[in-house]
Amino acid sequence: MPIEIISYQLKNFEFRTPVTGIDANGEVQVGYADEKPHLISDITLLYSLQMDDSGNVVEAKGVEVANNYLMHLMVNKDHKCVSLQSRALIHFFAFLSEHQMRWDVMPHRQNKRPTYRFKKHLEALYRSREAESKLEASTCQGYMRCVVNFYRHMIAKGHPFDNPPFEHEVMVVNVQGGYSSMSATRSINVQTTDLRIKAANRGRRDGIPPKLVSLSKFEWDELDFVLRKDRRIIRNINGREVVGSLAIEFSFIFLIMRYSGLRRGEIITFRASSVFRPTADQIKKGYVTLRIGPSCGVQTKNGTEREIEMPAYLMLKLYEYTMGKRYIRRRNMFEKENSGVDAPFCLNNKGNQFSSGTLNARWGEVRKMMTKRIGRHFEHKPHNLRATYGVFRLYSLIDAGVPQSDALTLIQRKMGHSDISSTLHYLKQVLEEASGDEKAEHVYEYLFDREEFEF
Numbered sequence: 001m002p003i004e005i006i007s008y009q010l011k012n013f014e015f016r017t018p019v020t021g022i023d024a025n026g027e028v029q030v031g032y033a034d035e036k037p038h039l040i041s042d043i044t045l046l047y048s049l050q051m052d053d054s055g056n057v058v059e060a061k062g063v064e065v066a067n068n069y070l071m072h073l074m075v076n077k078d079h080k081c082v083s084l085q086s087r088a089l090i091h092f093f094a095f096l097s098e099h100q101m102r103w104d105v106m107p108h109r110q111n112k113r114p115t116y117r118f119k120k121h122l123e124a125l126y127r128s129r130e131a132e133s134k135l136e137a138s139t140c141q142g143y144m145r146c147v148v149n150f151y152r153h154m155i156a157k158g159h160p161f162d163n164p165p166f167e168h169e170v171m172v173v174n175v176q177g178g179y180s181s182m183s184a185t186r187s188i189n190v191q192t193t194d195l196r197i198k199a200a201n202r203g204r205r206d207g208i209p210p211k212l213v214s215l216s217k218f219e220w221d222e223l224d225f226v227l228r229k230d231r232r233i234i235r236n237i238n239g240r241e242v243v244g245s246l247a248i249e250f251s252f253i254f255l256i257m258r259y260s261g262l263r264r265g266e267i268i269t270f271r272a273s274s275v276f277r278p279t280a281d282q283i284k285k286g287y288v289t290l291r292i293g294p295s296c297g298v299q300t301k302n303g304t305e306r307e308i309e310m311p312a313y314l315m316l317k318l319y320e321y322t323m324g325k326r327y328i329r330r331r332n333m334f335e336k337e338n339s340g341v342d343a344p345f346c347l348n349n350k351g352n353q354f355s356s357g358t359l360n361a362r363w364g365e366v367r368k369m370m371t372k373r374i375g376r377h378f379e380h381k382p383h384n385l386r387a388t389y390g391v392f393r394l395y396s397l398i399d400a401g402v403p404q405s406d407a408l409t410l411i412q413r414k415m416g417h418s419d420i421s422s423t424l425h426y427l428k429q430v431l432e433e434a435s436g437d438e439k440a441e442h443v444y445e446y447l448f449d450r451e452e453f454e455f
Helices: 064-075 083-098 114-127 137-156 215-231 246-260 264-268 281-283 310-321 325-336 356-374 383-399 403-413 419-431 434-447
Strands: 003-015 019-022 026-032 038-051 057-061 168-176 185-195 232-237 240-243 287-292 306-311
Touching: 003 064, 003 083, 003 383, 026 310, 038 064, 038 083, 064 083, 064 137, 083 114, 083 419, 114 264, 215 232, 215 246, 232 356, 240 356, 246 264, 246 306, 246 310, 246 356, 264 356, 281 287, 281 310, 287 310, 306 310, 306 403, 310 325, 383 403, 383 419, 403 419
Parallel strands: none
Antiparallel strands: 003 038, 019 026, 038 057, 168 185, 232 240, 287 306
């Protein structure tokens, strides 16, 4: 009989650790541990449906091994969101069902094992020219990574396999030596597996995807002047270029992307409730941390939760703005039309949340001003502000003596990279910087200076 793998979403339920014991009569009793229940707001589980020839459901049951793993991530690993893992396992177990394979049967021949066959399947979807079946390289890599982690969990639990689901590999990444190094190149070792999906490099400049290229020191200095001091842009009105002013909201948007590494969709949905007045100790320390994700109303990539950092004085400026008449007027208009909804930080003069199109339009006007200021085409997009945060922050950590591997892990976590390869592109830019001393001087300006905005 045909078997179909489907998903089922559970919302707002409590998990309590079961405890078993034998009572005085020798019977098994099941109770719960004396601990605070673990609240799970949202989880997607897998179910297997067995159908008859007419398409009617004959039997429905949970895919226990997958569901137990997802619950493990939520309860024991304290993951706030496992949507990516759920989607990956749904795809994997549906593939197994279609090809009548078992997840725990590992034949002697490597290419017959379910993990290697699934890798080949994902690679075919990545290369497919059919729009309906094609998957992006990052999606395929993410799915494969989740399946590998699932098997790592099962191996750690002692589940026996006749043959290993995958083999470990050490990937050596060669990058040019920095200004303080006597070697022409450096290499770092990255632990991976032979199930890693290698995607072709497309549209890259010097081996780095354009969206991961950081602004140079000179470019950022000029852009910083435009965003914080001059706040003038060039608009196209009736076919004529006219100099206008940049609304303070967009200065904040682009500064947050630069100093906290937020994506475009994340800053647009960033909530005013996440803004607070830093304490004197936080101001002295120089930065604050806060969480973003669906639980905070922020639409992150793959719905994941993460902790970001922000210069304390920038946070103070955001707080002062939200306490001002300009924002309060916009917030009141938003709340009038959206009762009970947490107001976004980014609101236009009609009380509506900014759209991606509006953000892109303002960035285009900033680019025109930058092109005029630097005397050549300024080609960067908003996403390059995120890359600028990653490169400059990574440099500051390494320059402060943090081991490269630890610095990479921290930046990967702060930026929400599911794949270390993106972070490695930042490391390459750090170590290839032609003028290291100049770069270091700029990096230590990470602590947002106290120059006032013109409101």
